[in-house]
Amino acid sequence: MASTNLTKHSAFTPVDILRKEARQHVETGPVTVSYPKDRDVIVEHLGRALxxxxxCVLRYLRHAYCITGVVAEPIKAHFLEHAREEQAHAHKLAERIVQLGAEPDLNPATLTQRAHAEYVPGNSTEDMIRENLIAERIAVEAYREFIQFLGDRDPTTRTMLEAILAQEEEHADDLRDLLT
Incomplete structure (x- = not known):
């Protein structure tokens, strides 16, 4: 009896309509009729995050390869760990772009133009740490804005971004600690 009441609730699409709509446009995969109409805007922002x-991966790797000095090894380890984690973020973002029916743009010639963060080589250990911290702060703010933009309209993307944001905040915290 309770399930009958649920199916009649106005917030839920009747089962027969769900079934019919699921059969239409099968080629769009997880993108159903209820997906936000501004999917192209969401994909564009995912592309900027990617x-x-x-x-960030490239900057962290350069810094890991170029850092020198007495304290270089533990900082190099931080940079390499952050580079791996940033690459994992990129992987998730690219997969989500594909799920939403688009293609990730990995053109190296335009990466820095589309990115929020800059690629700054840094000349000293302190410069490298500071530039990575600045980039993490930019990422934190950009992800927060993106999450707010999504609201409840795309919970899958929002949940993925929230997990990435948490890790970016950890990176910023680690780097701040290295500066002090």
Whole structure:
């Protein structure tokens, strides 16, 4: 009896309509009729986040390879760990772009133009740490804005971004600790 009441509730699409709509446009995969109409805007922002992650991977790797000095090894380990985690973020973002029916843009010629963060080489250990911290702060703010933009309209993307945001905040915290 309770399930009958649920199916008649106005907030839920009747089962026969769900079944019919699921059979239409099967080629769109998880993108159903209830997906936000501004999917292209969501994909564009995912693309900017993807570019940002790759720029961060490259900057962290350069810093890991170029850092020198007495304290270089533990900081190098931080940079390499952060680079791996940023690459994992990029992987998730690219997969989500594909799920939403688009293609990830990995063109190296335009990555820095599309990214939120900059690729700054840094000349000293302190410069490298500071530039990575600045980039993490940019990422934190960009992800927060994106999450707020999504609201409840795309819970899958929002949940993924929230997990990435948490890790970006950890990176910023680690880097701040290295500066002090």
């Amino acid at each position: 570019a940002t992650e790759w720029v």
